[in-house]
């Protein structure tokens with residue numbers, strides 16, 4: 001039930017970080033993984049590394065805010081593989097700034113990538129999944145979709161991730177009868193580039209560790225294991241759920 005042999009999985013923003021760990025995990029479970037990232041050079045490096053580790057992978061340039069490009073990518077991938085079974089909406093950014101100082105650009109870019117990107121890709125791939133009568137979509141949300149992570153000022157990120165949680169549930173109920181499951185994983189603090197920028201801020205880092213009962217950062221592969229569960233038939237009766245993986249932060 002946890003095997004993905006013969007399946008094709010697209011992971012957005014998977015050139016590095018959590019997305020890369022997800023791609024590695026899905027490939028290890030037998031899927032062909034498509035590394036879809038804004039940074040196509042790094043995506044090619046990641047894809048080659050997965051292939052060297054005996055997985056099946058390919059890389060494609062994709063900006064999750066560019067609906068025309070997404071439509072082209074969907075066509076190209078169906079032409080190449082004839083099927084897409086799994087979509088992991090992982091691409092995301094964060095912009096920390098006090099609410100009263102946040103620029104409209106910082107507000108918009110986070111909402112457009114972290115929330116709009118999930119809708120854009122889910123709609124484009126979801127249409128094909130609906131006509132195939134099967135598919136699993138896993139959105140990478142955050143604990144920030146449920147609680148604030150004081151003292152970090154990130155109003156746009158919190159709003160976007162809360163949106164992802166209800167977008168997940170909305171798609172899940174709309175597409176349940178068509179055989180498409182939609183779930184989310186909400187990580188706590190994970191040691192990636194996104195987090196390590198904040199790690200240089202000792203006040204923030206100390207607060208994260210105090211607030212995390214397990215007292216450590218999560219590892220990307222610990223998020224990837226939860227994604228594999230929700231992408232695989234092991235979770236065949238689960239849809240519209242947000243699975244928190246946070247070392248106890250929100251408990």
Ligand code: NAD
Nearest residue numbers: 013016017018038063064090091092142187189190192194
């Ligand atoms: P990261 O910055 O290490 O990697 C993000 C990847 O997304 C990069 O490869 C980047 O090129 C790509 N990307 C950025 N904008 C894109 C776009 N418009 N189109 C396509 N690709 C794009 O980040 P990460 O820590 O691995 O985060 C991955 C996801 O996990 C994000 O959705 C993030 O919000 C979420 N998350 C991370 C943490 C954490 O602690 N790191 C915690 C909770 C949730």
